[in-house]
Amino acid sequence: MIRTLRIGFLILGASIANVGAGGVATAEEMLRLQPLVQEALAANPEIRAEEGKWDAARERPPQEGSLDDPMLNFEIENLPTRSFGFTQDDMTMKKLGISQTFPYFGKLSLRSEVAQREANAIGLAYRDKRNEIVRRVKEIFYELYAIERSLEIVEENRELLKQFVKIAETKYSVGKGVQQDVLKAQVELSKLLDEQIRLEQSRQAAGAKLNAILNRPSHTPLGRTEDVSMAEETLTELAKLQAKALENRPLLKGLQEEIERSKAANALARKRYFPDLTMSLGYAFREDSAIVRRSDFFSAGVSVNIPIYFRTKQDRQVAETSALINSAREQYQAARNEVASMVKELVTDIEKGRKLIDLLETGLIPQARLSLDSAVSGYQVGKVDFLTLLDNRVTLFNFKKEYYRTMGEYQMSLARLEWVVGAPVH
Numbered sequence: 001m002i003r004t005l006r007i008g009f010l011i012l013g014a015s016i017a018n019v020g021a022g023g024v025a026t027a028e029e030m031l032r033l034q035p036l037v038q039e040a041l042a043a044n045p046e047i048r049a050e051e052g053k054w055d056a057a058r059e060r061p062p063q064e065g066s067l068d069d070p071m072l073n074f075e076i077e078n079l080p081t082r083s084f085g086f087t088q089d090d091m092t093m094k095k096l097g098i099s100q101t102f103p104y105f106g107k108l109s110l111r112s113e114v115a116q117r118e119a120n121a122i123g124l125a126y127r128d129k130r131n132e133i134v135r136r137v138k139e140i141f142y143e144l145y146a147i148e149r150s151l152e153i154v155e156e157n158r159e160l161l162k163q164f165v166k167i168a169e170t171k172y173s174v175g176k177g178v179q180q181d182v183l184k185a186q187v188e189l190s191k192l193l194d195e196q197i198r199l200e201q202s203r204q205a206a207g208a209k210l211n212a213i214l215n216r217p218s219h220t221p222l223g224r225t226e227d228v229s230m231a232e233e234t235l236t237e238l239a240k241l242q243a244k245a246l247e248n249r250p251l252l253k254g255l256q257e258e259i260e261r262s263k264a265a266n267a268l269a270r271k272r273y274f275p276d277l278t279m280s281l282g283y284a285f286r287e288d289s290a291i292v293r294r295s296d297f298f299s300a301g302v303s304v305n306i307p308i309y310f311r312t313k314q315d316r317q318v319a320e321t322s323a324l325i326n327s328a329r330e331q332y333q334a335a336r337n338e339v340a341s342m343v344k345e346l347v348t349d350i351e352k353g354r355k356l357i358d359l360l361e362t363g364l365i366p367q368a369r370l371s372l373d374s375a376v377s378g379y380q381v382g383k384v385d386f387l388t389l390l391d392n393r394v395t396l397f398n399f400k401k402e403y404y405r406t407m408g409e410y411q412m413s414l415a416r417l418e419w420v421v422g423a424p425v426h
Helices: 002-018 033-043 045-057 060-064 107-173 179-213 238-248 250-271 314-380 386-421
Strands: 071-077 093-102 277-285 297-304
Touching: 033 045, 033 107, 045 107, 060 107, 107 179, 107 250, 107 386, 179 386, 238 250, 238 314, 238 386, 250 314, 314 386
Parallel strands: none
Antiparallel strands: 071 093, 093 277, 277 297
16 A cells, blocks of 8 residues: 555656646647738738728729719700791701810819828728737737646646545545545546636637638637747837837828828818819701701800809818818827827736746746645655645646736737737837
């Protein structure tokens, strides 16, 4: 029986050494981040929808910069109702005419500019959507990473606790332990099973979200996420990152385009106080009578619209577009403030995560593992009770979970920072 106990403790020592080591998936099973990002950029329907909007918007500037279609008209004038003949009256004629409206100088170019600025803003929204999808893929990937590593730790700790149960049962059977130790270990096993179930549910939910972004069926199986680590390069200085974000973020560039679009719309509204010019040409055909040869007529004309309702139209358009300029400027300023604030907050989170990961990796986890080893040795010779052994196991377990959770959040914060800045941050 003593020999059985010794063998059990040897197995237990080997199990503790492997806690948190994690399994290694084959190359075929590995879920890698960069291929997922490329797949999302190619297949995501939200990106395709934004691209379609941009394609449509780019077709508008040429339309807005073109003249309206000319008008072709045909008339029969002065046809006598007694005979409906074309030769009876000298003034009976068939008229063919064409007219073209020419907007006041500068209106066409401003209409085209308004459409072009709008297309530019939509194009920048498309770029921001691409960056957003990349961020979302990374966030879910790192969420899956943390969940999967936690599941592996749970499974390894279940095996460790099974060894605890066997040893406690063996000690109890030879009169060196108490039944309460066995029951405590079984309770801890039940807790781990409960946590495993919750983690599996979280993994399924995260996998479904990732498949949705990739435009895959929701139940498409996913492999084990590849290992990740802290970036070796240090972050760019906060002030430089904030300046970089203000310069590169597509969202901010798009809002600047909205300001310019509103300015062009305001200039166009002011141009509408001036009339447009319509030029027309006509030719009238007359038929000869039996005794008179009748010549044809040529005509030309010019007409303009008179903006007499300017108080309810042009004045209102100028006021409307002026308000839109102010609104666009305030929206841009609010976005600048939010971006600068988000950069600072994310940099703080990243630095905090880096320090905590380093503390867990080089201090807390090794210390907790040594403490558990010591507790096992003490329990073997009866100097440590079973509750202390379990507490040390829980401490190491929680530190390992905290490590992977923090690593996942650290990587998520990096992904968010790259999205906010709109460019690499190292």
